Amino acid sequence: MKTILNYDNFLNEKYLEDPEYRIRKFFVELEKNIRFWFSEGSFSIDTELFDIDIETTNNIEKYLKFDFQDENFYYQVIFIVTLQEVEEEVLDECHIKLKRYDIETGDLLREIGEDVDIKNLSEDTVLELFGKMDEVSDSILGEEEDEGTLSDDDTDLEDTDIF
Numbered sequence: 001m002k003t004i005l006n007y008d009n010f011l012n013e014k015y016l017e018d019p020e021y022r023i024r025k026f027f028v029e030l031e032k033n034i035r036f037w038f039s040e041g042s043f044s045i046d047t048e049l050f051d052i053d054i055e056t057t058n059n060i061e062k063y064l065k066f067d068f069q070d071e072n073f074y075y076q077v078i079f080i081v082t083l084q085e086v087e088e089e090v091l092d093e094c095h096i097k098l099k100r101y102d103i104e105t106g107d108l109l110r111e112i113g114e115d116v117d118i119k120n121l122s123e124d125t126v127l128e129l130f131g132k133m134d135e136v137s138d139s140i141l142g143e144e145e146d147e148g149t150l151s152d153d154d155t156d157l158e159d160t161d162i163f
Helices: 005-012 021-037 123-147
Strands: 046-056 061-069 074-083 093-102 108-117
Touching: 021 046, 021 061, 021 074, 021 123, 093 123, 108 123
Parallel strands: none
Antiparallel strands: 046 061, 061 074, 074 093, 093 108
16 A cells, blocks of 8 residues: 655655754844844843845855944954865854954954854854953953064054954
8 A cells, every 4th residue: 555645755865964954044034033133032121233244156255244333333243164064964064254344444342253063053152252352362462462562553453353
């Protein structure tokens, strides 16, 4: 006797999720979360979301980037997923890169990046990374001041390697 499949099972019977599909699916869900962070979450206070861009045309690296601004700075947050890191069944981790720019000049002031487990990815994860960026930058400034080598020309962290 032959079994009859319902419509959904019939359509998906021979369909397998490839890594690119899982990445796109992750980015679509992440975009929904980001919009929520800026409408009802911690980012909704004194910040303005400008743009969310999903780029999946690159052969190896796929990314989601969003830009926002607060009273003092302009920010870019980039979530990067490499196809080589996607396992057969599960998308485990991504790389988050944060950049802070001066509003008036557009100069890059600080940046930091970190690999994060996707199952632990949340608004708090991004906020913690912003805190780490401030700690690393403050410690670099503190070390330069202790050495007595900080001059007026050295106060910009643009050329400082944070990674």
